[in-house]
Amino acid sequence: AQEFGIVEALKQLGVKDVNEGTSTGQENFSNGEVIESYSPVDGQLIGKVKSTTKEDYEKVMSAATAAFKDFRTMPAPLRGEIVRQFGEKLREKKEALGKLVSYEMGKSYQEGLGEVQEMIDICDFAVGLSRQLHGLTMHSERPGHRMYEQYHPLGVVGIISAFNFPVAVWAWNTALAWICGDVCVWKPSEKTPLCGVACQNIIAEVLKANDLPEGISCLINGDYKVGEMMTTDRRIPLVSATGSTRMGKIVAATVGERLGKSLLELGGNNAIIVTPDADVKMTVIGGVFGAVGTAGQRCTSTRRIIIHESIYDKVKNAIVDAYGQLRIGNPLDENNHVGPLIDKDAVANYNKALERVVAEGGKIIVEGGVLSGEGYESGCYVKPAIAEASNEFEIVQHETFAPVLYLLKYSGDVENALELQNGVAQGLSSAIMTNNLREAERFLSVAGSDCGIANVNIGTSGAEIGGAFGGEKDTGGGRESGSDAWKVYMRRQTNTINYTTELPLAQGIKFDL
Ligand code: NAD
Numbered sequence: 001a002q003e004f005g006i007v008e009a010l011k012q013l014g015v016k017d018v019n020e021g022t023s024t025g026q027e028n029f030s031n032g033e034v035i036e037s038y039s040p041v042d043g044q045l046i047g048k049v050k051s052t053t054k055e056d057y058e059k060v061m062s063a064a065t066a067a068f069k070d071f072r073t074m075p076a077p078l079r080g081e082i083v084r085q086f087g088e089k090l091r092e093k094k095e096a097l098g099k100l101v102s103y104e105m106g107k108s109y110q111e112g113l114g115e116v117q118e119m120i121d122i123c124d125f126a127v128g129l130s131r132q133l134h135g136l137t138m139h140s141e142r143p144g145h146r147m148y149e150q151y152h153p154l155g156v157v158g159i160i161s162a163f164n165f166p167v168a169v170w171a172w173n174t175a176l177a178w179i180c181g182d183v184c185v186w187k188p189s190e191k192t193p194l195c196g197v198a199c200q201n202i203i204a205e206v207l208k209a210n211d212l213p214e215g216i217s218c219l220i221n222g223d224y225k226v227g228e229m230m231t232t233d234r235r236i237p238l239v240s241a242t243g244s245t246r247m248g249k250i251v252a253a254t255v256g257e258r259l260g261k262s263l264l265e266l267g268g269n270n271a272i273i274v275t276p277d278a279d280v281k282m283t284v285i286g287g288v289f290g291a292v293g294t295a296g297q298r299c300t301s302t303r304r305i306i307i308h309e310s311i312y313d314k315v316k317n318a319i320v321d322a323y324g325q326l327r328i329g330n331p332l333d334e335n336n337h338v339g340p341l342i343d344k345d346a347v348a349n350y351n352k353a354l355e356r357v358v359a360e361g362g363k364i365i366v367e368g369g370v371l372s373g374e375g376y377e378s379g380c381y382v383k384p385a386i387a388e389a390s391n392e393f394e395i396v397q398h399e400t401f402a403p404v405l406y407l408l409k410y411s412g413d414v415e416n417a418l419e420l421q422n423g424v425a426q427g428l429s430s431a432i433m434t435n436n437l438r439e440a441e442r443f444l445s446v447a448g449s450d451c452g453i454a455n456v457n458i459g460t461s462g463a464e465i466g467g468a469f470g471g472e473k474d475t476g477g478g479r480e481s482g483s484d485a486w487k488v489y490m491r492r493q494t495n496t497i498n499y500t501t502e503l504p505l506a507q508g509i510k511f512d513l
Contacts, residue, residue, distance in 0.1 A: 004099065004103070004109075004330075004332040004333075005099060006046075006099055006100070006103050006332075008096075009095070009096040009097075009099040009100055009103075010046075010047070010096075010100065010194075012093065012096040013093065013096050013097060013100060013197075013198035013201060013202070014197075014198070014201040015047055015100070015194050015197050015198050015201070016047065017047050017048065018034075018047070018048045018049075018050070019047060019048065019049045019050070019193075019194070019197045020049075020050055021035070021049040021050050021051050021052060021193060021196075021197065021219065021220070021221030021222070022050075022052045022056040022057075022059075022060060022218075022219065022220055022221065023060075023197075023200050023204065023218060023219040024059070024060055024063035024064070024214040024215050024218050025063075025200075025203070025204045025207050025208075025212075025214040025215060025216055025217050025218065026204065026207075026208065026214035027063075027214060029056060029059070030049075030050035030051065030052060030053075030056055030221070031050070031053045031055065031056055032050055032051035032052050032053045032056065032221075032222060032226075033050070033051050033222075034048045034049070034050055034051070035048065035049045035050075035051055035190055035193050035221065035222070036048050037049065037104060037191075037192070037193055037194050038343075038378075039103050039104060039106070039378070040105075040106040040339075040340040040341065040342055040343060040378050040380040041102075041103055041106055041330055041331060041332065041339065041340060041378065042330070042377060042378055043377050043378035043379065043380075046103065046104060046194055047194050049193040049194065049196075049197060049221050050221070051190075051221045051222035051223075051226060052187075052220040052221055052222050052226050052229075054229065056220070057220060057226070057229045060185060060215075060218045060220055061156070061185070061233070061235055063213075063214050063215030063218065064156045064183045064184075064185055064215040064216075064218050065155070065156060065215075065235060066213065066215055067183045067212075067213045067214065067215030067216050068153070068155050068156060068181075068182070068183045068215070070213055071153075071181060071182075071183055071212075071213070071216055072152070072153050072181040074181070076130045076131070076133055076179055076180075076181065077130050077131050079130055079178055079179050079181060080126065080127045080128075080129075080130025080131065080179050081127075082178065082206060082207070082210060082212070083123050083126045083127055083130070083175050083178055083179055084123065084124075084127045085206045085209070085210070086123055086175070086202070086203055086206050087119075087120050087123030087124060087127070089202050089203075089205060089206055090116060090119050090120050090123065090171075090202065091120055093116075093202055094113060094116045094117070094120070095113070096198075097112075097116045097167060097195075097198055097199075097202075098112035098113035098114075098115070098116045099112060099332070100112075100194060100195060100198055101115050101116070101166055101167055101195055102331050102332055102339075103332065104166065104192050104194050104195055105163060105164065105166050105191075105192050105195070105342065106295065106297075106331055106339045106340040106341065106342060106380065107164075107294045107295075107297075107331055107339060108294075108331040108332075108334070108336070108337075108339055109331060109332050109334060110334065111293070111294060111331075115165060115166075115167055115168045116167065116168075118168040118171070118172075118465055119167060119168055119171035119175075121465045122168075122171050122172050122175045122176070122465045122481060123171070123175050125175070125465055125466065125481075125482060126175035126176055126178070126179045127179070129176070129179055129486055130179040133151050133179075133180065133486065133490070135148060135149035135150045135151055135492070136148065136149055137149075140496060141506065142498070142504045142506065143500065143502075143504070144498060144499050144500030144502070145496055145497065145498050145499070145500075146496070146497045146499065147494070147495065147496045147497075148494075148495055149492055149493065149494050149495065150492075150493050150495065151180070151487065151490040151491070151492055151493075152181070152490060152491050152493060153180050153181030153182045153489070153490055153491075154180075154182055154237045154238050154261075154489060154490060154491055155182060155183075155235070155236070155237050155238075156182070156183055156184070156185060156235055156236050156237070157173065157177045157182045157183070157184050157185070157236070157237075157238045157239075157240060157489060158184075158185050158186075158187075158230035158231070158233070158236040158238070158239040158240065159173045159174070159184055159185070159186040159187070159239075159240050159241075160187050160227050160230070160231075160239065160240070160241040160242065160243065160247075160251065161186070161187070161188050161189055161242050161243070162189055162242045162243040162244075162299075163189035163191035163192045163342050164294065164297045164298060164299070164342070164401075165242070166188060166189060166192035166195035166196070167195050167198075167199050169242045169265070169480075170186050170188070170196075170199055171199075172465070172469070172480045172481045173240050173480065174186070174203075174217065176480075176481075176485065176486045176489055177489045178216070178217075179486075180486060180489040180490050181490075182238075182489055182490075183215055183216045183217070183218070184216070184217055184218065185218040185219075185220060185230065185236070186199075186200075186217075186218065186219055186220070187219075187220045187221065187222065187226055187227050187230065188219075188221065189243075190221070190222060190223045191342055191343065193221050196219055196221060197219070199219075200217065200219040203217045204217070224247070227241075227251075228254070231250075231251050231254040231255050232254055232258070234258050234260070236260065237260055237261060237491075238260065238261045238262070238263060238488070238489065239251060239255050239260060239261075239262045239263070240262070240263040240265075240478070240480070241262060241263070241264055241265070242264075242265040242266075242299075243265075243266065244266060244267055244399075245266045245267045245399075245425075245426070245474045245475070245476070247266075248264045248266040248474075248476045251264070252264060252476070261488070262478075263478040263479075263480065263488050264475075264476025264477060264478045265299070265469070265470055265471075265475070265476060265478050265480060266299075266426075266471075266474060266475045266476040267299060267399040267401075267426055267428070267474065267475065268299045268300055268301070268303075268399060268426050268427075268428030268429055268460075268471060268475055269303050269304070269397070269398075269399050269424040269425070269426040269428075270290070270300055270301065270302055270303055270304070270426075270428055270429040270430060270431075270451075270460035270461075271302070271303065271304040271305065271306050271408075271420070271421045271424075271430055271431075271460070272286065272287055272290065272302055272304075272305050272306070272430075272431045272432070272433060272459060272460060273306045273410075273414065273417040273418070273421055273430075273431070273432045273433070273434075273443065274287075274305060274306065274307040274308060274311065274315055274433045274434075275308050275414055275417070275432065275433065275434040275436060275439050276308045276310045276311055276436075277434045277435045277436040277439065278311065278315070278433035278434055278435070279433065279435065279457070280311070280314060280315055280318055281318075282433060282457060283305075283315060283318075283433045284315075284318045284319055284322050285459075286302075286431065286433065286458055286459030286460075286461075287302055287305050287319060287405075287459060288319060288322045288323065288326075289459060289461060290302030290459040290460050290461035291303075291305075291384065291386075291403060291405040292323075292326060292337065292338050292384040292403045292405075293461055294339075295338055295339055295340060295341050295382070295384075295402065295403050296384070296400075296401065296402045296403035296404065296405075297341065297342065297346075297401050297402070298461055298462070299428055299429075299475075300428060300429040300453070300460050300461045300462060300463065301401075301403075301460070301461055302405065302431075302459055302460045302461060303396075303399065303400070303404075303405065303406060304391070304396065304405075304406045304407075304408055304420075304421075305319070305405065305406070305407050305408070306408045306409075306410055306417045306420050306421055307407060307408070307409060307410070308409075308410055308411070308417070309409050309410065309411045312407075312409050316365070316388075316407060319386065319405075319407075320365060320366055320386065323366045323384060323386065326338055326384060328371060328381055328382075328383065328384075329375050329376075329381070330375060338381075338384060338403065339381075340378055340380035340381045340382075341380045341381075341382060341402055342380070343380060344379055344380065346380070346401060346402060347370055347379065347380055347382060347402075349400060349401065349402060350368070350382050350400065350402035350403075350404060351368075351370070353395055353398075353400040353402065353404050354368045354385055354387070354404060356393075356394070356395040357387045357389055357393065357395050357396070357404075357406070358387075360389075360390075360393040360394065360395060361390070361393070362387040362388060362389040362390070362393060362395075362406070363387060363388045363389075364385060364386070364387050365386050365387065365388055365407070366383075366384070366385050366386040367383065367385060368382060368383050368384070368385030368404070369382065369383045369385075370382050370383075371383065382402065382403065383403075384403035384404075384405070385403065385404050385405070386404075386405045386406075386407060387404070387405070387406055387407070388406075388407050388408075388409075389406040389407070389408060390408065391408055391420045391423055391424070392423075393406075396408075396424075397424055397425065399426060408420055414432075414434075414439045414442055414443065415442075418442075418443065418447075418448060418449065421449060422449065422450045425473055425474040426471065426473060426474045426475050427450050427451045427452060427471045427472035427473035427474070427475050428451055428452055428453060428470075428471030428475040429451055429452070429453040429454075429455070429460040429461070429463075429471065430443075430449040430451040430453065430454050430455070430460060431454070431455040431456070431457075431458060431459055431460045432449075432454075432455075432456055432457075433457055434456070434457070435457075440456045440457075443456065444456070450472060450473070451471055451472065451475075452468075452469070452470045452471035452472055452475065452479070453467075453469070453471065463481075464482070465481045465482050466481075466482040466483070467481070467482045467483055468480070468481060468482055468483035468484070468485045469481040469482070469485070
């Protein structure tokens with residue numbers, strides 16, 4: 001930790017040995033159990049966070065609901081100014097926060113920095129958007145009437161996030177929610193609580209410097225039971241939840257029970273289709289990064305590569321060769337390509353998937369295995385593996401959050417590849433590698449990919465903040481980040497104003513007194 005500057009980073013971010021996991025932005029407190037955060041990089045204890053009790057949660061909610069009353073009346077461009085300052089603070093702390101992300105979650109330092117850059121980018125996007133929360137004007141059917149729509153903030157937005165993007169997902173939500181006039185309560189993953197503390201410290205500085213009320217940004221910590229405090233709470237009109245499909249189904253049902261809104265960003269089972277016209281070099285770069293980057297722990301990680309039989313051997317051999325060059329080790333060391341999995345449970349799931357694919361008739365062509373010895377003391381480092389498989393295998397239908405890649409073969413038309421690609425429960429990211437315009441357009445057409453993200457000649461992994469991010473089917477249907485994703489954080493109101501001395505009714509209805 002010392003060698004890679006982690007101690008200094010923690011100091012800069014105000015992360016202590018023992019942290020209060022509940023915060024209203026000005027006050028930090030917590031009376032719950034202690035969560036210990038161990039680094040998957042070297043197995044060391046990084047710090048402890050006290051989790052949130054029901055009483056702590058009530059204090060948070062009264063601060064948040066009170067703050068909303070003020071914050072909603074602040075002009076949106078002024079709220080944008082706060083988000084601009086937040087972005088500036090993130091620029092100052094980029095290296096420290098990037099390091100903590102890398103050390104607590106296990107992704108490479110470059111990806112940790114990339115994650116913080118995404119936070120900065122969404123802030124910039126939100127600042128511009130704060131002057132563009134447009135509604136439409138419509139022509140009234142009644143004379144002397146004006147009709148238009150406007151967007152108002154919702155209130156308290158609850159954010160539940162996953163371990164694999166421990167800071168960016170929060171910012172995608174908060175940057176937009178804040179310019180919209182909402183206040184936020186965030187429960188980070190119990191696997192990455194220190195990233196949550198660090199982020200809350202950064203925004204708290206900005207809010208204090210601007211003399212804004214506490215409650216605009218709140219932090220709570222703990223496992224699913226703390227998450228449930230929000231999903232069952234009628235004071236929270238919108239719960240934005242990122243994580244597994246299993247979690248999303250429970251959250252959607254609980255929030256739906258009280259007719260609240262949920263924004264769901266759940267698991268993927270992303271495929272790249274490789275047609276006879278594909279550029280093999282590009283396919284290898286996109287496919288291998290997609291499968292092994294972040295040790296296969298991205299919602300957009302490439303799980304399946306669907307290759308035409310005419311170039312199957314060529315593509316397969318090129319990918320297998322590339323796997324031979326992968327360096328696995330400490331993600332803070334920039335020479336390594338693949339870091340650890342988040343914890344030993346994830347390692348057990350990885351092992352199970354490899355056993356399963358063989359039991360179902362698959363053939364391992366790049367052997368997996370858990371690494372041990374010097375540098376691998378945490379027990380979380382695994383070898384990226386490849387299996388030749390069939391789409392209908394139960395394990396292939398399932399998202400294994402680890403670097404296990406399945407190669408599938410198709411013959412004939414691209415239609416057959418699309419059937420395989422769409423033939424899973426999830427619908428997040430998809431890609432086609434082809435220089436054939438007809439195939440590319442077919443893939444993007446109404447009869448093509450059924451995913452929320454469909455790419456041509458780039459892989460499935462990663463996305464830019466300018467587009468709406470999310471997927472269909474078991475991925476949950478939510479959209480975050482760019483385009484008009486902001487609308488989910490607001491309520492729409494239709495207004496009709498009569499500036500005459502008559503009171504005509506709509507649809508020409510007569511009601512004479
Ligand atoms: P997870 O579902 O185990 O946990 C996610 C969060 O949900 C955690 O904060 C957890 O405490 C909380 N939670 C769990 N059960 C809950 C409940 N019943 N009520 C309220 N909160 C609850 O997921 P994980 O292992 O942290 O993350 C990996 C998963 O996240 C993968 O499936 C991945 O694809 C998905 N993911 C999706 C996206 C996306 O944008 N679509 C982004 C990142 C991760």
